[in-house]
Amino acid sequence: MDVTPIIDPLNDAQREAVTAPQEPVLVVAGAGSGKTRVLVHRMAWLVEVEGVSPHGILAVTFTNKAAAEMRGRVEELLKMPVSNFWVGTFHGLAHRLLRRHAEAAGLPPGFQILDSQDQLRLIKRIVRDMELDDSTWSPKEVQWFINGEKDEGRRPDHIDTRNDQTRAMMVRIYRVYQDMCDQNGLVDFAELLLRAHELWLNNPDILDQYRRRFRHLLVDEFQDTNSVQYAWLRVLAGQTGTLFAVGDDDQSIYRWRGARVENMFALKKEFPNMREIKLEQNYRSTSTILNAANSIIAHNSERLGKNLWTDGHDGDSIRLYSAYNERDEAEFVVARIEEWVNDGNLRAESAVLYRSNAQSRVFEEMLLAKQIPYRVYGGLRFFERAEIKDALAYLRLLENRADDASFERVVNLPTRGIGAKTVSVIREYASANAMSLWQSATTAAGGQLSARAAGAVQRFLALIEQLDQDTAELDLGEVVDHVIAHSGLLEHFRKDRGEQAETRVENLEELVNAAQSFDPDTAADDEDEMPPLASFLAHAALEAGEGQADKWEDCVQLMTLHSAKGLEFPLVFIGGMEEGLFPHKRSLNDPGGLEEERRLCYVGITRAMRKLYLSHAEQRRMHGVDNYAQVSRFVSELPAECIEEIRPNIRVSRPAFDGGRARNSIRVKDSGGDVRLGQRVRHGKFGEGVVLNYEGSGAHARVQVNFESAGTKWLVMSYANLELM
DNA sequence: AATATCTTGCAGTCG
DNA sequence: GCAAGATATT
Numbered sequence: 001m002d003v004t005p006i007i008d009p010l011n012d013a014q015r016e017a018v019t020a021p022q023e024p025v026l027v028v029a030g031a032g033s034g035k036t037r038v039l040v041h042r043m044a045w046l047v048e049v050e051g052v053s054p055h056g057i058l059a060v061t062f063t064n065k066a067a068a069e070m071r072g073r074v075e076e077l078l079k080m081p082v083s084n085f086w087v088g089t090f091h092g093l094a095h096r097l098l099r100r101h102a103e104a105a106g107l108p109p110g111f112q113i114l115d116s117q118d119q120l121r122l123i124k125r126i127v128r129d130m131e132l133d134d135s136t137w138s139p140k141e142v143q144w145f146i147n148g149e150k151d152e153g154r155r156p157d158h159i160d161t162r163n164d165q166t167r168a169m170m171v172r173i174y175r176v177y178q179d180m181c182d183q184n185g186l187v188d189f190a191e192l193l194l195r196a197h198e199l200w201l202n203n204p205d206i207l208d209q210y211r212r213r214f215r216h217l218l219v220d221e222f223q224d225t226n227s228v229q230y231a232w233l234r235v236l237a238g239q240t241g242t243l244f245a246v247g248d249d250d251q252s253i254y255r256w257r258g259a260r261v262e263n264m265f266a267l268k269k270e271f272p273n274m275r276e277i278k279l280e281q282n283y284r285s286t287s288t289i290l291n292a293a294n295s296i297i298a299h300n301s302e303r304l305g306k307n308l309w310t311d312g313h314d315g316d317s318i319r320l321y322s323a324y325n326e327r328d329e330a331e332f333v334v335a336r337i338e339e340w341v342n343d344g345n346l347r348a349e350s351a352v353l354y355r356s357n358a359q360s361r362v363f364e365e366m367l368l369a370k371q372i373p374y375r376v377y378g379g380l381r382f383f384e385r386a387e388i389k390d391a392l393a394y395l396r397l398l399e400n401r402a403d404d405a406s407f408e409r410v411v412n413l414p415t416r417g418i419g420a421k422t423v424s425v426i427r428e429y430a431s432a433n434a435m436s437l438w439q440s441a442t443t444a445a446g447g448q449l450s451a452r453a454a455g456a457v458q459r460f461l462a463l464i465e466q467l468d469q470d471t472a473e474l475d476l477g478e479v480v481d482h483v484i485a486h487s488g489l490l491e492h493f494r495k496d497r498g499e500q501a502e503t504r505v506e507n508l509e510e511l512v513n514a515a516q517s518f519d520p521d522t523a524a525d526d527e528d529e530m531p532p533l534a535s536f537l538a539h540a541a542l543e544a545g546e547g548q549a550d551k552w553e554d555c556v557q558l559m560t561l562h563s564a565k566g567l568e569f570p571l572v573f574i575g576g577m578e579e580g581l582f583p584h585k586r587s588l589n590d591p592g593g594l595e596e597e598r599r600l601c602y603v604g605i606t607r608a609m610r611k612l613y614l615s616h617a618e619q620r621r622m623h624g625v626d627n628y629a630q631v632s633r634f635v636s637e638l639p640a641e642c643i644e645e646i647r648p649n650i651r652v653s654r655p656a657f658d659g660g661r662a663r664n665s666i667r668v669k670d671s672g673g674d675v676r677l678g679q680r681v682r683h684g685k686f687g688e689g690v691v692l693n694y695e696g697s698g699a700h701a702r703v704q705v706n707f708e709s710a711g712t713k714w715l716v717m718s719y720a721n722l723e724l725m
Numbered sequence: 726a727a728t729a730t731c732t733t734g735c736a737g738t739c740g
Numbered sequence: 741g742c743a744a745g746a747t748a749t750t
Contacts, residue, residue: 063740091740115740189740257739358736361741378739419726542740562738584737600738623735624741
């Protein structure tokens with residue numbers, strides 16, 4: 001057999017990894033050192049040379065993108081379809097296991113996935129139902145707490161709450177939340193992983209079956225595994241499985257969602273015979289860019305230690321631009337992109353990276369103004385759009401009548417005379433009798449509904465049953481089409497004359513397309529197949545789709561630094577290099593947070609192949625308020641000889657701003673005086689009060705005043721005629 | 726009960 | 741600057 005395509009394109013270190021004996025291997029692979037290639041070639045090596053059946057190989061990644069890429073490349077190399085391999089994300093694989101073994105995992109067969117929006121909604125309701133103050137028990141924090149505990153593998157019973165009232169209450173909410181999910185057959189993201197792990201622990205026979213099957217476990221981005229994922233893999237590997245783990249401690253950027261870099265060290269302890277191989281030769285970037293990256297990451301203390309090198313060219317300096325504000329920054333970036341394109345390059349080769357999603361807006365506006373096509377990754381994804389979730393809620397009810405979240409979402413959408421009052425009666429009767437909203441509704445909440453409300457509810461129930469019957473024989477695309485048409489959703493959005501109504505209708509139509517072309521999972525594995533609708537719904541929750549269509553058009557790529565991991569671009573911009581934004585201020589509270597931000601910066605820099613631009617703005621509008629920040633410390637951690645500063649052109653219209661760093665007063669029209677925060681003022685009608693807040697400037701300036709008798713009001717300065725006191 | 730308008734909180738990153 | 745939720749209006 002000809003193995004040259006498998007081993008020829010590899011350097012020595014890569015080859016050592018790919019051809020290693022069937023023993024545990026840890027590959028520490030720097031950015032751009034060919035780690036995906038190593039994984040792909042290892043799989044090919046196992047199959048072609050070692051004679052391992054694809055059936056016995058499990059490959060795990062974190063993102064759908066990475067999984068898709070791995071599939072594609074293995075197929076290309078082996079020239080055979082990879083349907084026999086299990087290749088997927090942790091969540092995807094966990095989901096597949098749970099579907100197969102729903103009963104053993106203690107789940108109803110029609111269980112649905114709860115995405116984080118739905119999860120938050122549910123928690124909000126629970127906090128309210130428990131009559132807790134949602135400012136002390138902010139649903140977001142509760143969500144954070146629950147997910148954090150689940151990521152560590154802890155159920156409410158495992159959590160020690162002695163001497164900690166706050167924690168005790170959090171655990172109480174966690175309990176109620178979990179009961180709710182169990183009753184409704186809902187599984188959140190963290191739960192998928194935890195249940196999959198518990199499936200091993202509680203069912204030795206099932207575990208044994210998979211242990212015997214998967215003798216080879218390949219794991220990408222090992223530094224991003226959390227405790228549960230690690231335990232899941234560890235148990236699956238057992239004494240007989242061989243683990244092939246690839247990771248880079250310097251690219252560990254998901255600690256906030258439970259990832260533990262330490263898992264890389266733990267591996268070496270658990271498998272004393274583990275072979276460790278370092279990949280340090282970079283094939284992606286110029287040496288200037290690599291120097292910058294090495295120099296940044298050297299400021300971190302906790303590292304396995306590794307230094308990237310290349311035998312390529314120096315390339316251009318890294319350009320640093322100091323903008324006045326975020327618009328100026330965007331203008332600069334877009335102008336550079338225009339030059340790039342005029343030089344005959346593709347737009348798709350350029351990427352604008354930023355720390356937080358909110359930063360994309362200004363770049364989008366500027367690109368739009370210059371009519372440059374672009375594509376935003378992340379942000380609000382297709383399956384997360386409100387109208388899509390509405391449609392999915394109908395579909396979910398068809399699958400699982402007990403899905404309360406979906407029930408509530410569509411019971412009165414489009415409006416059919418079932419108001420808040422009616423729903424709350426149904427809800428109370430349901431919780432008093434430990435039944436689903438659906439069941440409660442079928443009994444007209446135990447007869448507590450008025451005749452009119454009961455009639456409306458009855459019509460809703462009949463509608464769902466009717467939809468279910470009518471679609472029983474249809475295929476997936478037709479089901480979706482039928483449901484959005486006959487549920488009244490499409491009609492509802494059609495007659496809505498809001499500006500977004502049209503795109504909503506288009507999105508619903510797009511959903512039908514998505515369903516039609518949906519391929520029930522590329523890994524059409526042997527035995528039990530999932531019903532298409534269930535499979536499609538899971539796909540919607542797990543993959544969420546992309547922000548916009550038109551993948552194939554040549555367009556500028558916009559994304560967060562996080563979602564850029566694993567990608568590369570000839571031209572890269574990193575915007576918002578400001579203290580407080582990057583490193584983000586909320587990362588500074590916890591130890592290790594800063595180092596993680598620095599690794600994120602390292603990830604960003606190493607995305608660039610040829611040209612890298614960094615920029616920061618002196619002034620940036622956030623939450624509608626101007627902010628001023630220092631240049632990010634990361635800029636000063638770069639070697640000076642790599643950097644070339646670009647001064648703004650004089651012609652740039654410097655925004656009229658009034659000098660002060662922390663501006664806290666505005667000028668009252670024609671009056672010579674300033675209104676400051678805390679200033680006492682008198683109003684002709686409302687009397688005396690104190691200025692709490694203000695916004696805008698000039699004729700549009702408004703102030704918020706707390707009046708002693710009239711309460712707080714927003715007033716337009718130019719009309720209010722405030723008298724300063 | 727349905728719709729229009731105002732207020733509030735937000736934006737840290739993913740599956 | 742936007743979206744969700746709260747409040748006001750019909």
